[in-house]
Amino acid sequence: MEQGTLAEKFELERCIQCKKCTRNCPSAKHGGIVPNEAVLGVREGRYDGDPWTCLMCHRCSMVCPKGIEVAGLVLALRNKEAESGNIPERFRRVYGNFRQTGDTMSIAGSVDEERNSLGLTKICRGPEVPGKLEIMSGRGTQ
């Protein structure tokens, strides 16, 4: 979806640039996305920031005095990037792990060593463990 279409869809002309969204944004506090700039940039058809630094906490949407769905806009920007194949490696890795193992995080080899030293069993991981997703969801037997 083009920026002009997004601006219409999210009615960005309502934005008064009060920056309340940005003041409440945990990502902006740490050098990430600046939501009021994203809104303005999209409205003017020139946004080229990084929507992947958003934490999807939705605080911006909750505090906006004009009722703008800022987080929804950021999500739409991500979808736009993803459609063009622009998905950061860190997200691909999490998704790849989940598809392959059912875990979002890789388990470091040191965890196995530590568990072993404590006399604990190895953590199951990977497709070689049949039914892992069922076990994790409590539907299977361990």
Ligand code: SF4
């Ligand atoms: S809080 Fe709403 S009105 Fe204020 S700058 Fe952010 S999007 Fe615009």
Ligand code: SF4
């Ligand atoms: S949803 Fe994203 S842009 Fe909005 S406040 Fe949270 S981190 Fe910031």
